[in-house]
Amino acid sequence: MGKIPNKWYKIVTILLMCYTLAYGLLLPLPSDVGMLDETIRNLFYHVPMWFGMMIILMAAWIYSIIYLQNQNAKMEIYARALTYSGILMGLCGLFTGMFWGYNTWGSPWTNDPKLNGVAVGMCMYAGYWLIQRSISDDEKRARISSVYNIFIFPLFIALIFVMPKLAKFSIHPGSGESVNFKSYNKTSNMEMVLYPAVIGWTMLFVWIAEIRARIERYKQQKNNEKLFA
Amino acid sequence: MSSINHTVKFFLQAEWKSKFALSSVLVHIFIAVLITYLCLPGMDQALFSAFFWIVVIFTTLQGISKAFIQMHKGHFLYWHQLISPVDFLLAKLIANFLLMIVFNVFALIVFTVIHGNVIDDMGSFMLIALVTGTGISSIFTISSSIAAKTDHPGMLLPVLTFPLIVPVLLMGLNAGKKAVDGLGFRTLAPELLLILLMDILIVVLGIILIKFIWKD
Numbered sequence: 001m002g003k004i005p006n007k008w009y010k011i012v013t014i015l016l017m018c019y020t021l022a023y024g025l026l027l028p029l030p031s032d033v034g035m036l037d038e039t040i041r042n043l044f045y046h047v048p049m050w051f052g053m054m055i056i057l058m059a060a061w062i063y064s065i066i067y068l069q070n071q072n073a074k075m076e077i078y079a080r081a082l083t084y085s086g087i088l089m090g091l092c093g094l095f096t097g098m099f100w101g102y103n104t105w106g107s108p109w110t111n112d113p114k115l116n117g118v119a120v121g122m123c124m125y126a127g128y129w130l131i132q133r134s135i136s137d138d139e140k141r142a143r144i145s146s147v148y149n150i151f152i153f154p155l156f157i158a159l160i161f162v163m164p165k166l167a168k169f170s171i172h173p174g175s176g177e178s179v180n181f182k183s184y185n186k187t188s189n190m191e192m193v194l195y196p197a198v199i200g201w202t203m204l205f206v207w208i209a210e211i212r213a214r215i216e217r218y219k220q221q222k223n224n225e226k227l228f229a
Numbered sequence: 230m231s232s233i234n235h236t237v238k239f240f241l242q243a244e245w246k247s248k249f250a251l252s253s254v255l256v257h258i259f260i261a262v263l264i265t266y267l268c269l270p271g272m273d274q275a276l277f278s279a280f281f282w283i284v285v286i287f288t289t290l291q292g293i294s295k296a297f298i299q300m301h302k303g304h305f306l307y308w309h310q311l312i313s314p315v316d317f318l319l320a321k322l323i324a325n326f327l328l329m330i331v332f333n334v335f336a337l338i339v340f341t342v343i344h345g346n347v348i349d350d351m352g353s354f355m356l357i358a359l360v361t362g363t364g365i366s367s368i369f370t371i372s373s374s375i376a377a378k379t380d381h382p383g384m385l386l387p388v389l390t391f392p393l394i395v396p397v398l399l400m401g402l403n404a405g406k407k408a409v410d411g412l413g414f415r416t417l418a419p420e421l422l423l424i425l426l427m428d429i430l431i432v433v434l435g436i437i438l439i440k441f442i443w444k445d
Contacts, residue, residue: 068441123392130388134379144378147438148389151371154430158396162423166400 013207016200020044024193042100043190044197049093052202056209057086057125061153064146076142077216078209080132083149085209087125089201094118105171113164114172121159124152232312236320240296241327251328254292255335261288262339272344278405281340282398286365289332290390293325293366294373298382305443314443315436318374322367322432329366333358349411357408360421361401364428368394371435374442397431400424 024044063079066072097115098108109115131148135141164172244251261284265272272280308317337358341348348354372393376386404420 120392120395123388127385127389127392130385131375131379134381134385136380140378143441143444144375147441148375151375151434151438152393154434155393155396158427158430163396163399166403166420166423 009203010207013200013203016196017204020048020193020197020200024197027189027193030190039100039104040190042096044193046093046096046100047194048198048201049089049096051198052205053086053089053093055202056082056089056205057153057156059206060086061149064149067142067146068150073138073142073220074217076146077213077220079146079149081209081213081216082206083125083128084212085205087122087129088208089205090118090122090125094122110171112172113166114160117159117163121156124156128152233316233320233323236312236317237323237327240320240324244324244328250292250295251331254288254332257288257291258284258332258336259339262336262343266343272347274347274349274409275406277340277344277347277409278402281336281405282361282402284340285333285336285362286391286394286398288336289329289366290369290387292332293328293369294376294386294390296321296325297370297373297377298386300377309443314439317443318370318435318439321370322435325366325370326363329362330359333362348409350408350413353408353414353417354405357401357404357417357421357424360424360428361397361405364397364401364424364431365394367428367431367435368397371431371438374439378442397424397427400427 024041027041029038029040060079060082063075063082067075067079101110102108128145128148131145132141135144265280265284269276269280312320334355337355369390372390373382373386376382376389379385400420400423404417404424407417407420
């Protein structure tokens with residue numbers, strides 16, 4: 001990751017975000033979305049959050065592995081920034097989902113494997129944050145939090161992919177026997193927004209992580225200067 | 230292999246020598262089951278599996294994870310000279326697995342004595358308890374070794390541990406419910422297989438990661 005050198009990255013991100021935010025609301029919907037009605041537009045704000053979270057947490061996981069391989073402190077900073085970004089994305093996904101659920105199901109929380117799985121997953125990552133806060137020694141904190149990160153990611157995946165598959169029923173769109181996006185999307189014009197939205201949101205949160213990592217490295221540099229001055 | 234054997238034996242002997250730890254967990258289980266009985270005297274089949282697992286995870290956490298939590302820095306160094314981290318973890322996993330069996334069986338006995346036997350398929354339920362207990366005790370072991378390295382192990386232990394056991398616990402709970410209702414072994418075999426796979430995943434992850442946790 002490092003400093004994102006290319007200004008085109010930022011320009012593309014901003015353009016994609018503008019496109020998603022504007023055209024996601026303007027897009028003519030397929031005529032037969034049933035009770036989902038206009039709330040199906042949440043597809044462009046809620047669903048990309050989860051896709052992006054998966055991608056970002058996966059990247060954080062890989063950076064953690066690289067850190068344990070070569071003990072390069074830079075890698076751990078990237079892993080941490082990406083993980084925090086992923087958690088933020090997960091929370092955004094959770095809140096957009098709850099908002100949607102409140103309007104569609106009539107309650108922000110239902111007993112659904114996907115919702116419960118994500119809630120537990122966020123608790124796992126809260127543990128990551130707690131570990132970061134509770135070890136004072138820098139090298140040890142980096143090592144133990146990387147180990148924890150490597151340990152929880154497979155369990156998190158098991159929780160949000162395998163568990164909903166096992167559950168017999170789910171009222172969440174796109175799982176179990178409930179309606180999914182594909183059954184509505186006969187003309188596939190929604191994909192024209194969905195995929196740019198996924199890419200755009202992911203790029204935005206990677207950008208946030210990158211800024212965070214740069215601040216962190218700057219702080220570390222300052223500390224080292226103070227130490228050796 | 231023999232070093233693992235000896236270490237397991239050593240852990241179990243230490244456990245047996247200081248009987249207070251083992252017996253305090255057993256008393257803990259007993260009082261927890263008694264509380265469930267006082268709160269809900271007429272327990273039926275639908276609730277049994279859920280109550281059983283809640284009691285088991287909350288009472289065994291301390292008993293299983295105390296090994297790492299109470300270990301001082303000097304102890305880590307001492308063990309490091311004697312045995313490789315992987316061997317140590319394997320020995321600890323085996324010892325904790327045996328402890329978990331004791332706790333599980335004890336909890337099951339107390340449950341059936343106090344609440345009466347509501348389980349239709351006892352053999353399957355015990356098999357599930359065994360496989361799920363393996364997963365839970367391995368996660369307790371590994372996450373307690375992580376928590377032991379933080380500055381506040383006692384505070385962080387439950388927070389780091391309970392979310393991690395949820396995937397295994399949920400599968401065990403569902404399979405357990407089927408066994409309680411007596412739906413037959415064939416219906417719960419796929420879940421049993423999945424739990425076994427999770428167990429293997431957890432142990433393999435622990436073996437890969439332990440040498441990074443141990444380094445001081």
